[in-house]
Structures are given as C-alpha cells and as structure tokens.
Amino acid sequence: MTIRQRDNLIYGGIALGSVVFLWWIIPAYTPPYPGYGVSAALLPNVTVGIILALSALALVRNALSHVLAKSKRTDESRSGDMREADRVHLWHLARFMIPCVLLMPAMKWMGFIPAGLVFMLLIQYLCGQRKPVTGVLVAVGIVGALYAAMRYGLGVPMP
Amino acid sequence: MIEVIIAGFIDALHPLNLLFVLVGVIAGVIAGAIPGINGPMAIALCIPLSYYMSPVAAIGFLVGLNKGAFFGGSISGVLLNTPGTPESAATTWDGYPLAVQGKGEKALRMALYASVTGDAFSTVVLILVAAPLAAVALYMGPPEIFALICLSMTIIAGLGTQSILRGLIAAAFGVLVGTVGMEPVSALPRLTFGLYQLERGISLVPIGIGMLAFSELIIQLERHIGNGGDACTMTFSAKPEDRFISWAEYRGLIKTLLRASVAGTVVGALPGLGAPVASFFAYDQEKKRSKTPEAFGTGKLEGIAASESANSAVVGGSLIPLFTLGIPGNVAAALLIGAFVIHGMIPGPLMFEQNARLIYAVYGSLIVANIFLLGVGLVGLKSFCKVVQIPAAILYPVIIFTCIMGAYLAEYAVFDVALMLFFAFVAYFMRKFDFNHICFIIGFILAPIWETALQQVIISSENSPFMFFTRPVAIILMGITIYVVIKSIRGSFRKTLTV
Numbered sequence: 001m002t003i004r005q006r007d008n009l010i011y012g013g014i015a016l017g018s019v020v021f022l023w024w025i026i027p028a029y030t031p032p033y034p035g036y037g038v039s040a041a042l043l044p045n046v047t048v049g050i051i052l053a054l055s056a057l058a059l060v061r062n063a064l065s066h067v068l069a070k071s072k073r074t075d076e077s078r079s080g081d082m083r084e085a086d087r088v089h090l091w092h093l094a095r096f097m098i099p100c101v102l103l104m105p106a107m108k109w110m111g112f113i114p115a116g117l118v119f120m121l122l123i124q125y126l127c128g129q130r131k132p133v134t135g136v137l138v139a140v141g142i143v144g145a146l147y148a149a150m151r152y153g154l155g156v157p158m159p
Numbered sequence: 160m161i162e163v164i165i166a167g168f169i170d171a172l173h174p175l176n177l178l179f180v181l182v183g184v185i186a187g188v189i190a191g192a193i194p195g196i197n198g199p200m201a202i203a204l205c206i207p208l209s210y211y212m213s214p215v216a217a218i219g220f221l222v223g224l225n226k227g228a229f230f231g232g233s234i235s236g237v238l239l240n241t242p243g244t245p246e247s248a249a250t251t252w253d254g255y256p257l258a259v260q261g262k263g264e265k266a267l268r269m270a271l272y273a274s275v276t277g278d279a280f281s282t283v284v285l286i287l288v289a290a291p292l293a294a295v296a297l298y299m300g301p302p303e304i305f306a307l308i309c310l311s312m313t314i315i316a317g318l319g320t321q322s323i324l325r326g327l328i329a330a331a332f333g334v335l336v337g338t339v340g341m342e343p344v345s346a347l348p349r350l351t352f353g354l355y356q357l358e359r360g361i362s363l364v365p366i367g368i369g370m371l372a373f374s375e376l377i378i379q380l381e382r383h384i385g386n387g388g389d390a391c392t393m394t395f396s397a398k399p400e401d402r403f404i405s406w407a408e409y410r411g412l413i414k415t416l417l418r419a420s421v422a423g424t425v426v427g428a429l430p431g432l433g434a435p436v437a438s439f440f441a442y443d444q445e446k447k448r449s450k451t452p453e454a455f456g457t458g459k460l461e462g463i464a465a466s467e468s469a470n471s472a473v474v475g476g477s478l479i480p481l482f483t484l485g486i487p488g489n490v491a492a493a494l495l496i497g498a499f500v501i502h503g504m505i506p507g508p509l510m511f512e513q514n515a516r517l518i519y520a521v522y523g524s525l526i527v528a529n530i531f532l533l534g535v536g537l538v539g540l541k542s543f544c545k546v547v548q549i550p551a552a553i554l555y556p557v558i559i560f561t562c563i564m565g566a567y568l569a570e571y572a573v574f575d576v577a578l579m580l581f582f583a584f585v586a587y588f589m590r591k592f593d594f595n596h597i598c599f600i601i602g603f604i605l606a607p608i609w610e611t612a613l614q615q616v617i618i619s620s621e622n623s624p625f626m627f628f629t630r631p632v633a634i635i636l637m638g639i640t641i642y643v644v645i646k647s648i649r650g651s652f653r654k655t656l657t658v
Contacts, residue, residue, distance in 0.1 A: 010592050014328065021335075031347035038614045040342035040349050043606075047335045051328050057648065058324050065655040088591050089381055093584070096377055096559070100580055103563060104573045116560070123559055127380060129552035142557050146564055154211055157571055 008062055011055040018052035095126055107159045116143035160515075167519025171527055176216045180524055183220040184531045185539070187227020192546040193554060194235045197244040198228030199490045200375060203367030204561060206498055207568040214502035214517060219524030221498055222474070225491045226278060226528050229434070229471045230536060233270035233463075235547045237263055246434035246470035249442040253455065253462030260458060261396035264540065268404050269460050270467045271536040273416060275529055277468030280420035281427065281475025282525045285482070289511075289518075292483040296508035299484075301615035302627055306636035308609045311430045311486045313640050316598050323647035329594045330602035336361060337606025344614060356574040363497035364569035366603060369582030370589075370596045371490070373562045376555055377587055383551040395541075404460075412464045415445055423469035427476020433489045434470040441469030475525065481506050482518065485608060490597045493604045505608075 001009075026048065030041040099122050106115035120139035129135045150156040170176065183205075190201035201224050209217035232244030237254035250270055257266040299307070316326025340360025342349040351357040396402065419441035426437035445465035446455045455462050477488030478495075485507030487493035499506045504514050511518060536543075566579035586596045620626035627633050 006592070025350070029352060030349045031342060031345055034345040034347075037344035038617050040345055040347065042617075043610045043613065044335060044338050044350060047331045047338070050331045051335075054324050054328050054331070061324075061652055061655050064652070086591055086593075088588065092381055093377060093587060096380065097580060097584065100559070100563060101577075104567075104576050120556055120560055123556040124552060127552045127555050128383070129556070134553070138553050138557065142560055146560070150564065150568065154568070156568060159567055159571075159573055159576075 170520035171523025183223025187224040188231040191228035191231020249466035256458035273467035277471035281472040293508035302633035305612035329598040333599035333602025365579035370586035373583035374586035423472025424476040427473035
C-alpha cells in the first residue's frame, strides 16, 4: 500500500466515523436540551464537525495531488511505499494486548500473585527473555514488590 | 502577603515533602536514563501514586520527576549514543565523542551543571514573572479564555506535528473524548454509551498511561525484540581533568549557559514548542557564535552546556502559561494540570488568589528539586550509568506490569485498566498514522475549560453570536487563530500540489 492510499483510507474512515457520530451517536447518547444554558450536544457536534471538515479537506488535497501527479508524473514521495517503522504490526500488537486484557479476569479467578507471575513470565518470554532463572526471579520480584506496596503500603483493595 | 510566601516555602521544606521531591528526582533520573522512557511517561505512570500525597508533596514529586528525567536523558545519550529523551539528542552530538575519549564522566558532569543552571534560571524567571502576568490575566473573561485555548491548540497542532490537519484532528478528537461524562450544565450523562462507569467522565490516568507509556512500549518492542539492545562498554578515565569540570571551565561557559537558559525559558513559555526545539535551537545558536564551529560534534563542552541548559530551562518556562493562564506549555505541564485538578485546584490566574500558599510551596519545591538534582547527580552519577545496561527483556515487562497496576491504582477500578488498554490501542494507530497523541492529550485536558468558557460566553450573551465583537482581545486572538489555520492549510496544499 502506498502512503497516499493509506492516507485516503484513514481520512475516509475518519470522515465516515464523523458522519456516524453526527447522525446517530451524538443524538442518541446526549441528553436533550434542558431549556436553559447550552445544549449538551453543542461541543461534541462542533468537534466532530471540525474533524469531518478537516478530513474532507485532506481528502480533497490528496485527490488534487493525485490528479496533478498523474498529469505531471512527478509525485513520487506520496505514492512511495511506507517506511517499515510506519507499518502496523497487528500480530505484534495482539500478542502483547491479549495477555494484558486477560490479566484482570485472571487475577479475579486465580488471585493476584499466581496470575501476576504467569503474566510476567509470559510477557518476559514475548520480550525475548530466554533465561528461565532470570525470568522467574524478575517475575517473583516485581509481583511480590507490587503486592507488598499496594496491599500493605497503600492499603489498596487488590484486584 | 509575606506571611503567605513564608508559609508556602515552609510547606515546601516539610520533611515529607522533601522526601517525595528527592524520590521524584531519583526516579526521574532513572526513568530518563532508560532509552525510550521520558519525563511525561514517568509523570503519567506516577500520577496515581500522587493520590496518596498532599497537594504540595504530589506536585513537588511530579516536578522533581520531570526535572530528573531531563538530566537522566543525557546519561544514555552520552554513554550509548542513544538519547534517553528526544531533548537530549543534541547533547549526544558532543557528549558521546567525549565518552569515547574516556571523558564520559566529565560530559555527564557538564550535562548536570548545565541542567541545574538552566533550571535555576527558569525557576527564577517563573517566580518573578508569573504573579504579575496572572494579575493581568485576571482581566480576561470567558471570551478571551475561549479564544486563547483555540489559539493554543492551533499552535500546538501546527508546531508539534508535521501536518496541521492531523494535529487539529487529533486535538479535536481529544476534546470529543473530554466531553464524555456528566454534562456541566444539566448534569446529565453524555456520550456514555449506557456504561455507568463513564458517567464520572474519563480520568487522565488511563489516557496518560495508555497513550504516553503503554503505546510507546509496544512500538519500542517492535524494534527491541530479537536484538539484544545497546550494550554500554564505555570506560572512564581516572585522570581528574577527564572526570571533573573545573571552576574555570564552568566560568568560561557562563555566557553559553545564560544564552541557552534564556532560549529554553522563552521556548518553554510558548505552547507547543517543547524541549527538543529549545535544545536544538540553543545548540545551533552556540555553534554559529563559536569561533571554532567545526569543533562542535567532536566533544565540545559548549555543545553539551547549550543543549542541556536550554532543555532544562523549559521546565520552569512551561509553568509560566500554566500558572498564569491555565494553558500548558508542553505535555508535562498538561499532565501537571491533571495532577492539580486531582487535588482540587484549577491552574490559572485565580490560583494566585485562591491557593497563593500552595503556589509558593510549589516554587519552594522547584528550588528544592533543583538542589536535590545537583546532589543526586553528583553522588549517584556512576550508579545511574548502570541503569542503561538493564536488558530490554527485563525492563519492558516490568514497566508493562507497572502500567497496568498504575491504571488500576487511581480509582481501584478494573474498568480503568480496560480504558488504559483501549487508549494504548488508539495511540498505537495514531502514532503509526502520524496523528500526534500529544495534541490529543492536550485537547482532552483543555476540553472542560474550553467548554465552560464557551457556555459562559453563550449564556452571558444570551445566544448572541456577536459577543466576540465586543471584546478586542478575543477578536485579536481568534484572528491570529484563523490566520494560523488558513496559512498552515494553504502551505500544506501548496506543498502537496508542487511536489
């Protein structure tokens, strides 16, 4: 995918999302005008309106640039491929996000310390830790320290 | 008034406050020394801890953290040639060559002295300038505040990003998220999607941790996994002249330090520019003034002095608009707004009337933090150097677990952890697609002030759209905002169409 194609996709998605907000979400989830002061929907409508206008503007700019590049055949930068750092690595994101999402339910089910230890061992493995002794020591150390600090230091109800 | 000032400074010298400032400075230096961790990230992670402190201790702790991180960033820059924070990049250009020559300790001492000098200068300016400016700012009504916030967000979106369109979209998105929760006039839930947890609104903690810390870790892990990280193999020379900065050397750099401190303070006071701009600008100016510009980049002390004093002067400078107008100069100051609000105070000119004692206590904490930074830096310099050697496979899991627990700690709510992960997810895509997450956070923080000002304008004018035309300052500010937006968008179109 080229940079321009990606930009068009993003701005198109934002514009579409803004329309959904303006027509459905804001009217459905804001209280009606109470008859005094200002409508609760004013600021959300203004901000989403700004987002819609700006994304439409960006789409127009991209379209103009595309037309111009076609006629001149000079636009290489925007039609070039993305840099590696700009690519979305969904698998990478998912493998860190999923354990984090599951941590709190796991803590409720297994308890803070066992769930924390399993989580730390897994995340360390995902981060490239291949030394089991170091991994266990770090997991026990950080989970124990945080448990002690939260439970006995700050008196926090544990998750 | 004198009693209030003295009482404020005495509050700052309370042993518990001193302890928290010290802990903040040490934690900040350690956080800054780790490549990829910066001051705002450390502040976001530590805001939940500040719930357990008194307001003075909490602000002192967070300010200490920020100051420590500015100096800490130079440690990995000098020793690894990998700046711990973006603002330390210019320090690296002369610090690393010195370290290669075995003079790493000397380079770090120079960075420390420059940081302390820049910081002290900007703190003095803050103390002298903030109160008179706040007195002037008190004459500003809701139309002026509304217009000023519009201008600040536009400048932040325009200067902090490569594309003003993306910056403004990010800021508007932040404002939209800031409207979730109770509507201020009718006190009815708004945009809560039927979730009762959202009725109290979204707090800064999950957004700060998710967007500043967690998403950054995920992106950095993309690079770190598979490579063992940078190893520090520097050796330090034992010769005193290679280790210490003599008084004569420091005195010879006084003009450089002062020029860079002025630049840093001014840049810090302008919303949106930030410490990296200050340090690059000061470095560049010093190079232009130098009789031997070709020596810059080969281990010149002037380069380190200019860069470090400028970036540290930003800390005090960024507090000037915060204390006088309630507008943050950078993201660290924006996070401090959140911390002030958590402790029941709204930053702005009224603080000098309503919380004068606290303001002077914060000034006291700033001075104390500066003294502690010098002491901690001198005593623990070699120990902090070891931090850069911690492998990513140990460090990153520890920070990830701390992020999750930090999000929980703020309100003891599992929902906040879910929110933190959601905003980390959002920030991951924002960063990948070049939408500035800093603009989002500043928009989110300024949303309630902006909305209140807008509502006051509309109510007091009885829905008259001509209210602004009766206020010259508001007209000027809105005029500048519109000019900046049109000019930036025109520039963006021109650039695209001429490629």
